[in-house]
Amino acid sequence: MISISRPLTGPEEILAMQKVFDSAWLGMGSTVFEFEEALKQFLGVKHVIAVNTGTSALHIALAGFGIGPGDEVVIPSITFAACVQAILAQGATPVFAESHEDTLLIDVDDVERCLTPRTRAVMPVHYCGSPCDLDRLTAMAKARDFFVIEDAAHAFGSDYKGKKIGSHGHAACFSFDPIKNITTGEGGAVALSDDATAEQIRRLRILGIDKDTWHRYKNTRTYFYEVVCPGFRYHMPNFCAAVGLEQLKKLTGFMEKRRAICRRYDAAFRPLGWLKPLTVDYATVAPHIYIVRVAAARRDEFMNSLRERGVGTGLHYIANHIQPFFQKYASRPLPRAERLWQEIVTLPLHCALTDADVETVIAAVLDAAPSPDGRWRG
Structure with missing residues (x-):
């Protein structure tokens, strides 16, 4: 994995x-x-x-x-x-x-x-x-x-x-x-x-x-x-x-590696109509994690599809105002946050990734594309 x-x-x-x-x-x-x-x-x-x-x-x-x-x-x-x-x-x-x-x-x-x-x-x-x-x-x-x-x-x-x-x-x-x-x-x-x-x-x-x-x-x-x-x-x-x-x-090398991976992801994913990478300026940003957004109704299925192909995923983060212990501090609805946390998926990003690993991640995401009838493949 x-x-x-x-x-x-x-x-x-x-x-x-x-x-x-x-x-x-x-x-x-x-x-x-x-x-x-x-x-x-x-x-x-x-x-x-x-x-x-x-x-x-x-x-x-x-x-x-x-x-x-x-x-x-x-x-x-x-x-x-x-x-x-x-x-x-x-x-x-x-x-x-x-x-x-x-x-x-x-x-x-x-x-x-x-x-x-x-x-x-x-x-x-x-x-x-x-x-x-x-x-x-x-x-x-x-x-x-x-x-x-x-x-x-x-x-x-x-x-x-x-x-x-x-x-x-x-x-x-x-x-x-x-x-x-x-x-x-x-x-x-x-x-x-x-x-x-x-x-x-x-x-x-x-x-x-x-x-x-x-x-x-x-x-x-x-x-x-x-x-x-x-x-x-x-x-x-x-x-x-x-x-x-x-x-x-080692930081300069770490940043260059992370930026290069993110740019490869962006090149592969930005043309897709069903998945949206975040907007990040990699000329100035030292990226820590790489996030994409997918339809909330299909997010878990998308994550499972990648897992079946040997690609780990994560969630950064669940909206805090809906957490049981923090709910009492939520003084108003936050509809955007409530929607966004259900759409986001974290893809692999670290300096130990090989070129083959990056290609595996990209292929797994592309293979998980919705079929013409709107259902997820895989």
């Missing part, structure tokens, strides 16, 4: 981890500092705080900007549940917005309709790696006094108007889990430019302890410490950062 996603690692990552294990300093230390510095240089941003997961990055960014009970955070309904859980973990209220049909990016017109005096943040999701309309969102944030905290889990390496995603809004949150554009095994990061907020996030990352970060960056400890605020156990260990440093060296 051709998987929809998988990491691509090699002996370089193993050797880098071995060096960390040989140092006997496995937790957060100098390798994490080195990884953060490399990310700062790559993104062109003043601060990067590495954490243990992308979900932790979302949560700690919300906490760092003081989002809490009584506050509202606007997010697209079609995104991973991690966004919603991070908001709820801070005691804030998620407000669900629609997404655009052609891109599945958050509909900024609908964001504007969602704003209230309680809105403290908007969390746009750079879906598949495509950037949202950050210019309009940041202008709106300035006029209406809220923060733009980007979920950039899909978008590491993508550009927006000549600058890397991560260098535009108040903060951008990345994921480095095993299937992302680069991996640290597990991990994430918050990128931002505000000095005071960055210092607060560093304290939050390690149990609210002040100043301890700077000792750990030198692989030392201070046995006198002060707990100055609430905090979490969210720091990244050195051995994960070591993997990230090696993956970062």
